[in-house]
């Protein structure tokens with residue numbers, strides 16, 4: 155049997171730096187745990203634009219379709235701010251999501267014990283927080299047609315279309331309920347059914363899917379109230395299910411609550427391939443952080459934990475994923491800190507590669 | 518000259534209770550400060566549905582068009598949850614906003630000194646917070662066509678349309694810059710120009726309008742990052758300008774940060790009428806709170822401060838608005854607390870009407 159395959163797309167900004175640490179960890183799992191992967195690497199985002207004039211080459215897209223998992227660093231940066239919309243770095247990422255049909259984006263918002271003091275929120279509100287946001291990732295206003303800037307009378311109008319079919323809602327909902335079954339058996343679905351018909355259909359379909367999971371407690375919340383409740387009392391949630399646009403905003407809000415933004419991974423999963431594994435792309439929640447790129451300051455943990463998610467969801471190596479997550483917890487408990495994790499405690503920050511080495515030492 | 522006119526729409530849930538206190542305050546300004554208003558009252562939301570079978574009668578709509586200011590309590594509640602979309606209580610409010618063309622929704626997010634401990638956020642992050650969110654209120658995905666639930670192949674699809682013309686963006690932007698000129702001269706505009714063409718047009722038009730206000734420092738932020746930054750460091754903002762849907766979510770998030778949700782007012786302003794005053798509707802940011810409705814527990818301050826905004830923006834009574842706001846601050850500093858404002862300090866809560874009386878006593 156061939157080794158499972160991984161395509162690494164480091165992307166822009168701090169992407170390449172954090173990915174270097176992930177590569178070291180992949181090598182460690184090969185050497186020490188006998189988990190061999192076929193690793194290849196390619197360009198995405200601004201880096202791809204610089205070479206190919208577009209943010210994702212067709213050959214890269216084809217490769218992504220074939221591998222067992224894609225690991226992505228980050229895309230974008232000020233150098234690309236003035237590019238035309240159609241070739242912006244983000245379009246490379248959106249193309250991957252859409253063409254790989256990665257409809258279920260899992261974004262854990264987890265507060266690491268050692269970092270609870272680091273949140274903007276009071277410690278008792280976030281300590282122990284462990285939410286999973288399931289964001290629909292291939293539809294909604296990100297991809298709906300018509301879209302564009304059009305002439306209308308003597309002015310222009312900007313149009314995007316929010317659009318959800320029943321089957322799109324259903325498959326995202328199902329993945330949320332499945333996850334809830336392995337967690338605390340609660341799903342809270344968020345939309346604006348009081349204002350948007352797409353939200354009405356969303357609520358109806360989620361309710362119907364919920365009937366297949368009688369053990370799971372399902373609730374519905376308007377997305378504005380959801381944002382409030384995330385700040386007020388985030389521990390009330392287990393799994394939050396929401397659409398592409400609300401998910402973008404609510405997951406960033408939730409991530410920030412934890413005080414661990416440089417720590418949070420994500421998995422974007424699609425339908426099972428021939429080998430039974432879901433199509434999958436893993437990436438940190440943080441962006442390309444151009445302000446610190448190339449300085450060895452970036453925190454590689456979000457990207458490392460994204461690889462842990464790959465071990466769990468793509469390679470059926472739950473125990474090895476646990477091992478990697480435990481190593482990260484240990485490193486944090488030992489007080490190892492990259493610059494983003496320093497409050498004003500007079501601890502010396504470690505570099506990106508020192509953090510990677512510390513995780514490996516703790517494995 | 519006739520007295521300025523006010524239409525009171527108490528609505529549902531705690532709306533009538535908090536509005537009773539505002540009426541007392543309006544009377545006080547008439548008796549003690551010689552500010553006479555012609556006050557009329559009517560139904561909106563579920564209360565209107567119960568009587569007319571729709572959430573806003575045409576005669577009420579016509580009256581709202583004629584008065585100098587509308588004061589609205591809150592709409593909605595579980596009794597109306599199963600109503601058809603077209604007659605939901607919220608539709609009454611949305612009709613008022615749309616037909617009065619109230620394009621600029623001002624939502625202050627202010628942390629009252631006496632309540633800083635009450636926020637989920639650490640005190641140093643929110644103490645002294647004073648942001649103004651300007652939310653475009655008459656367009657975007659709330660009103661764009663096509664919208665609805667349609668058959669497509671053998672399933673249904675829910676569709677809403679995000680839609681902004683240049684002139685819609687321009688007038689909302691202008692109101693944000695005007696406000697910034699009277700504040701700290703900073704505007705941060707939030708959209709998703711990296712994903713949505715409507716966001717690209719938004720950013721372009723805001724940038725153009727900003728050229729007319731060279732003293733104002735303009736920045737742009739993606740809305741997901743905006744949600745993060747609101748939690749991380751809200752004091753970086755002065756005026757935030759955003760669209761209808763992002764504004765809904767971001768303003769609720771910002772309101773919750775302050776720990777003063779029961780305290781926050783809003784003003785929705787349109788174009789100047791013949792008398793030079795803008796069309797205007799004032800309402801608390803909080804909802805109808807069905808769980809405590811009818812129990813005399815609701816905090817009337819958000820609604821009282823909405824009347825203070827009316828004094829300022831509709832009646833040119835800035836000094837009287839200051840007086841009312843100062844009375845509220847004093848009552849809070851004196852430790853008067855409705856139930857929503859009690860942490861675990863063993864203070865006895867006052868009732869809705871006691872809070873109203875306390876504010877009047879402090880005037």
Ligand SMILES: CC(C)[C@H](C(=O)O)[C@@H](O)C(=O)O
Pocket residue numbers: 244247248402711712741
């Ligand atoms: C980079 C951008 C296109 C992307 C999004 O809006 O989905 C990002 O914000 C995210 O959340 O993954």
Ligand SMILES: CC(C)[C@H](C(=O)O)[C@@H](O)C(=O)O
Pocket residue numbers: 348349378607610611765
């Ligand atoms: C009640 C509802 C229609 C409304 C909205 O979505 O605008 C509310 O959430 C608000 O923010 O005023």
